[in-house]
Amino acid sequence: MLLFSKKSEAFLESELFHNFRGSYSAISGAGIIAFFVFIVVLGPSLVWQNPYDIASLELLDAYKPPFWIPGGDVHYILGTDGQGRDVLASIVYGTRISLLISLAAMVCSSVIGAALGLISGYYGGRLDGFIMRVADVQLSFPSLLIALFLMSAFGNGLGKVLISLTCVGWVIYARTVRGSTLSEKQKEYVQAAQAAGLPNHKIIVRHILPNVMTPLIVVATIQIGTFILIEASLSFLGVGVPITQPSLGLLVKNGFDVLLSGLWWTSVFPGAFIMLLVFGINLLGDFLRDELNPRLR
Amino acid sequence: MISYLIKRIFQMVAVLWIVSIIVFTMMSFTGDPTYMMVPLDATQEEIAHARALLGLDKPYVVQYGIFLKNMLHGDLGRSFVFRQPAFGLIMERVPATVEMVMVSMILALVLAIPLGVFAGAYPRMKTSRAIMAGSLLGISLPNFWLGIMLIFVLAVQFHLLPSSGRGDTVSLAGVNLSVFTRDGLLHIIMPAVTLCFATLAMLLRITRAGMMEVMKQDYIKFARAKGATFHNVLFKHALKNALIPVVTIFGLQLGDLIAFATITEYIFAWPGMGKLLIDSIYMGDRPVIVVYLMFVAFLFVLINFVVDIIYTFIDPRITLR
Numbered sequence: 001m002l003l004f005s006k007k008s009e010a011f012l013e014s015e016l017f018h019n020f021r022g023s024y025s026a027i028s029g030a031g032i033i034a035f036f037v038f039i040v041v042l043g044p045s046l047v048w049q050n051p052y053d054i055a056s057l058e059l060l061d062a063y064k065p066p067f068w069i070p071g072g073d074v075h076y077i078l079g080t081d082g083q084g085r086d087v088l089a090s091i092v093y094g095t096r097i098s099l100l101i102s103l104a105a106m107v108c109s110s111v112i113g114a115a116l117g118l119i120s121g122y123y124g125g126r127l128d129g130f131i132m133r134v135a136d137v138q139l140s141f142p143s144l145l146i147a148l149f150l151m152s153a154f155g156n157g158l159g160k161v162l163i164s165l166t167c168v169g170w171v172i173y174a175r176t177v178r179g180s181t182l183s184e185k186q187k188e189y190v191q192a193a194q195a196a197g198l199p200n201h202k203i204i205v206r207h208i209l210p211n212v213m214t215p216l217i218v219v220a221t222i223q224i225g226t227f228i229l230i231e232a233s234l235s236f237l238g239v240g241v242p243i244t245q246p247s248l249g250l251l252v253k254n255g256f257d258v259l260l261s262g263l264w265w266t267s268v269f270p271g272a273f274i275m276l277l278v279f280g281i282n283l284l285g286d287f288l289r290d291e292l293n294p295r296l297r
Numbered sequence: 298m299i300s301y302l303i304k305r306i307f308q309m310v311a312v313l314w315i316v317s318i319i320v321f322t323m324m325s326f327t328g329d330p331t332y333m334m335v336p337l338d339a340t341q342e343e344i345a346h347a348r349a350l351l352g353l354d355k356p357y358v359v360q361y362g363i364f365l366k367n368m369l370h371g372d373l374g375r376s377f378v379f380r381q382p383a384f385g386l387i388m389e390r391v392p393a394t395v396e397m398v399m400v401s402m403i404l405a406l407v408l409a410i411p412l413g414v415f416a417g418a419y420p421r422m423k424t425s426r427a428i429m430a431g432s433l434l435g436i437s438l439p440n441f442w443l444g445i446m447l448i449f450v451l452a453v454q455f456h457l458l459p460s461s462g463r464g465d466t467v468s469l470a471g472v473n474l475s476v477f478t479r480d481g482l483l484h485i486i487m488p489a490v491t492l493c494f495a496t497l498a499m500l501l502r503i504t505r506a507g508m509m510e511v512m513k514q515d516y517i518k519f520a521r522a523k524g525a526t527f528h529n530v531l532f533k534h535a536l537k538n539a540l541i542p543v544v545t546i547f548g549l550q551l552g553d554l555i556a557f558a559t560i561t562e563y564i565f566a567w568p569g570m571g572k573l574l575i576d577s578i579y580m581g582d583r584p585v586i587v588v589y590l591m592f593v594a595f596l597f598v599l600i601n602f603v604v605d606i607i608y609t610f611i612d613p614r615i616t617l618r
Contacts, residue, residue, distance in 0.1 A: 025430070137312055137315070140549075140552070140597055140598070140601050141552065141594070141597055142549075142552045142553045142555070142556035142557075142597075144553070144556045144557060144559075145552075145555075145556040145559075145593065148556075148559065148574075148578075149320070149323070149586075149590055150323070152327075152578040152586060153323040153324060153326055153327050154326075155327075225437065229437075229439055232439050232441075233439065233440075233441060233557075233560055236439075236441045236560065237559070237560060237563060237575055237578075238575075238579070239578060249439070249441075252439075252441065252442060252445065255445075256441075256445055256564070259445060259448060259449055259453065260448075260452075260453060260460065262453055264449050264453070267442075267445050268442075268445070268446065268449065271439060271441075271442030271445060271446075272442075274439050274442065275434075275437055275438050275439060275442060278436075278437035278438075278439075279433065279434055279437035281437075282433050282436060282437050283433065286433065
């Protein structure tokens with residue numbers, strides 16, 4: 001406990017926190033993210049309807065507009081969709097799915113990407129050449145198109161979206177980590193560890209990895225936003241998550257089908273949530289990038 | 298230079314060959330297309346016969362060999378749905394997509410460069426900060442949502458612009474184009490604006506970053522000291538060097554525009570090759586998906602190649618190896 005409080009005290013006095021307090025964009029970014037964390041953790045207990053429990057749906061309440069528009073119902077703050085599902089409740093559950101996939105994809109692709117980047121940077125040689133060539137070729141194709149192609153081959157499903165996002169995302173981590181590893185490898189502490197006879201895998205994991213964490217964290221933060229957008233785009237095109245587990249992107253798609261009849265609230269609100277979420281992540285990600293890694297600016 | 302070109306062409310062929318293997322392998326996991334071809338009440342013998350006719354009873358490697366051989370002979374397979382050569386189907390739709398991508402690219406460049414130069418030259422001004430915040434919002438915006446908002450406001454609420462299709466087209470040297478008719482121009486506005494937004498934001502940020510870097514350098518100070526006007530320094534001295542990273546990113550952005558065109562075309566029912574891809578994915582029309590991917594891969598490899606060549610003309614410090 002004492003250790004914890006000492007650590008948090010050190011954090012409160014750090015330059016990072018000082019600059020954070022002075023930056024409006026970083027504070028708003030963190031605020032937006034805190035709001036979404038709140039939704040994800042407590043959301044389901046705050047909305048009164050479970051949109052996937054058919055018993056709680058009233059078909060008679062289909063396509064109610066938001067409550068401030070005549071015909072709206074205070075029960076349904078943001079209106080309802082064609083099955084009488086509360087739009088706000090769908091958004092809360094959809095946000096959970098969108099964030100879950102993106103966070104999982106971030107973890108998977110950063111682990112795989114960092115491992116490949118460390119190996120590539122530390123050992124060099126042919127393996128390095130091969131991994132980086134694959135990365136180069138992959139980077140010359142847009143991520144959305146690669147993900148779209150993979151999903152068209154796999155079919156819909158949460159796990160399949162996760163695999164596609166990981167296949168698309170590892171490259172950027174691998175490149176970043178490889179670059180940092182190359183510069184760390186030249187430093188004396190690594191040479192000292194090598195001279196002491198430590199096996200390579202221990203040098204990589206215990207000595208180099210902690211020193212390449214900072215750029216990795218920066219890239220990871222920004223990458224979550226990209227993952228959310230790609231997942232939303234895939235789901236919007238109908239090749240992402242299955243209909244039984246709609247993410248925010250799929251909610252927009254479902255709403256888009258009735259948009260031309262003037263029923264705008266079923267697509268506009270979920271889309272606004274995607275934008276807000278990604279905007280918050282980008283604000284904080286930009287701040288972290290400028291603070292922690294001025295070279296990437 | 299010549300040896301570089303030869304090396305690059307070999308690399309391009311190698312990349313396309315690997316892409317063909319990946320695409321072919323992935324597509325053969327998607328299930329048996331025989332059932333798409335036979336009537337619902339087909340007997341076992343008829344199905345087996347159809348499978349043999351399609352060559353699907355042969356081992357995987359043989360199938361790939363036939364696919365590659367046919368491709369090199371210019372035969373890229375027939376669409377299961379349209380019963381036409383898949384390559385022709387895609388070629389028919391290329392002009393619509395290229396037209397939309399070009400219009401968005403021009404829109405993005407025309408808006409991004411002045412805004413980026415301004416935000417880079419006066420980084421502390423309120424307007425610059427607003428431009429930067431706006432561009433971050435532009436990057437965060439899902440482009441399908443922007444399209445939906447435009448349709449809702451401009452087409453559904455105010456009936457200002459048509460929400461779908463391409464409108465009237467004029468045939469120019471055998472290619473149908475929308476931009477030269479009034480109706481077509483009205484149709485292209487919303488898709489082009491939707492598509493250009495992310496690219497606009499990205500190009501703006503890169504122009505600004507390049508500008509800020511360049512403005513710190515000695516030759517800018519020297520030009521000012523020599524008595525050149527600030528405007529001249531900005532657009533004649535600084536912009537030239539600030540644009541180098543923009544050209545690099547341009548190729549990647551062109552690729553992104555082609556990829557995101559699939560979404561835009563889907564929203565606005567724009568009859569381009571992206572919409573054809575989405576329709577084909579829905580209907581399991583494997584040959585069209587394969588040909589689309591091969592064609593787009595070819596385009597990207599070509600774009601990267603051209604960008605690398607252009608690069609040496611803009612920046613003489615770079616030599617091709």
